[in-house]
Amino acid sequence: MLEIKNLHVKLEEDDKVILKGVDLTVEAGKVHAIMGPNGSGKSTLSYVLSGRDGYEVTDGSATLDGVELLEMEPEERAAAGLFLAFQYPVEIPGVGNMTFLRTAVNAQRKARGEAELSAGDFLKIVREKAKALKIDAEMMKRPVNVGFSGGEKKRNEILQMAMLEPKMCILDETDSGLDVDAMKLVADGVNALRSEGRAFLVITHYQRLLDHIKPDVVHIMADGRIIKTGGPELALEVENNGYANLLAEVQ
């Protein structure tokens, strides 16, 4: 589904190179996890895939179902089925959470040539999905992410994902800042979305999340590259021994 080949990325305004040849393939229906030390380039990879400004791709490609992502505008990538749950969700003062969601859902439907959801239908679906994530009506009325706790912001990202039903979901440290119960809610949210036609790329530092969302493949990223790929046992190894051995192996 997602195929990243030899991706090289540097910052637009200085010469700092962040991704130094990332190769990664995520198949439909699978869950891949990426772990790696702070600053290794995980968030950068997720931003570049979703089209954030400020990066320059110097080499390589990234395709979603064979279509080149890197040429598209961010909203086109979203309409093509890519979703990023942000490591740091953005606050938008004055814009109701509900309004934001409805605007997003209908923008994507329109871009795909589908009919928009009526206000009534939309409300029904949103209420149901919000309830599953323990997001109350009050939170839906508040401005997007403004004054939300860390955990509430992350749950809100998952709600957006549930509403947008993307096919390729990237979760950037969605587990950080979550208490044990919220972690379970988020994991349940993700598991409920798992299906044949959908794939996940879960960026995390901890095994805990992977206890709930069982990955098929685990990648280790260091210094802008995937240095090792393995099964779920790789995450356990990191949990127990840190990255020192893995990094030493490469050198």
Next chain:
Amino acid sequence: MGLETEDQIEVRDGVDRETIETVQAMAGKYKHGWETEIETEYAPKGLNEDIVRLISEKNGEPQWMLDWRLAAFARWQKMEEPRWAMLNYPEIDYQDQYYYAKPKSMDAKPKSLDEVDPKLLATYEKLGIPLKEQMLLAGVEGSDEPRKVAVDAVFDSVSVGTTFKEELRKAGVIFCSISEAIREYPDLVQKYLGSVVPQSDNFFATLNCAVFSDGSFVYIPEGTRCPMELSTYFRINAENTGQFERTLIVAEKGSYVSYLEGCTAPKRDTHQLHAAVVEIVILDDAEVKYSTVQNWYPGDEDGKGGIYNFVTKRADCRGARSKVMWTQVETGSAITWKYPSCILRGEESQGEFYSIAIANNAQQADTGTKMVHLGKNTKSRIVSKGISAGRAQNTYRGLVTMHPKALNSRNYTQCDSLLIGDKCGAHTVPYIEVKNNSSRVEHEATTSKVDDDQLFYCRSRGMDEEEAVALVVNGFCKEVLQALPMEFAMEAQSLVAISLEGSVG
């Protein structure tokens, strides 16, 4: 769109959606830029005593009114155009324009809207005044309409007609054109006209005193809650013609009215002058809400054409516990010079000012308010949201004064500016004078740029760039949009977005 809403917030959410749909449906920019092909009768070009006499005569005015105009004209000739605002425009040639333009068909003095030239009625329909208003305008009362809005339709220099006059009259409310009021209710007009904005007030107000041709008059008797919203819709159609309207609202003790004002003009290459005066008198325990959506033609991308809008609006909270609330959405005009003000004379009177001023392309806006605290325990609140895009310059200019006798008074001012792009400017010029020890003035100001992270966040969820900007800007203005009556809120939200078209990318 069949909203199954459960509460106000969700209705508002629906409004937001509608905004975005409206914006997307709209290909062009200024949507009211067409003109009505109609035979127009002009007074001779230029300005002199004869023109003043002619306007007075056309309106069938009594002698006192003519004398008042002539006195104003004499004064105006000795005055100088103010230049303190942060506005840059070429000298206005006051002799090179018309001061009176009237559709020929109005000569017959139609007694009701049924007799009005269908072309004129069609103009208002096309202006996108909501259809129900249109029905109301045509004098048809839709039985299942939850809300009624009475309309006074002013076309160039004359009022074409006013709806719901009879129903209002039953409630004791007078709502008619000012020219009619001068003829029919001379005592009321004479008592209050010029009592809030004196003839000598400022260059543009004095000019208005001399040459105003029409406008609206509202009188709400003691203890009366006006049974419907009142509105005036101003349309400039004729070329090279200034519009000088005069509005006078009197709210007697314990009364209440909500009044709306809308305005548009065709696209023209030349600038057109609009110099209005609005006076509001509010007595004990009365409350007036005055909302404006100003959508005059703003000129093209290069600053060619557009309305020069020099307006004096003032409310005099004369009575104890009286209240006024100004809400304005300023999106149009090439030049905006406008400071709706509150004179808080009565004890415990309150003034509020909510404003959104958007300037795009070559537009210049210098707008704000004056809160003059004269009485004890008076309160005022100012919320101003300025948005600049393109090469536009947007200035908030506000004056808050607490007089020695205005003990224990309070003002709170919040003034936020948002910049889109890096060629525009935002300026905040607050003047504060506190002349007693028990009053307090608070002022907060922020200036920010549209945040790239917010735009990226929206776009990563599927919205295109313009939609994302519209959403973020609407969020920025939320507080003010919510102060508007529902119908206006919708129009205003879409205007916010339309005014910003082409400001990104």
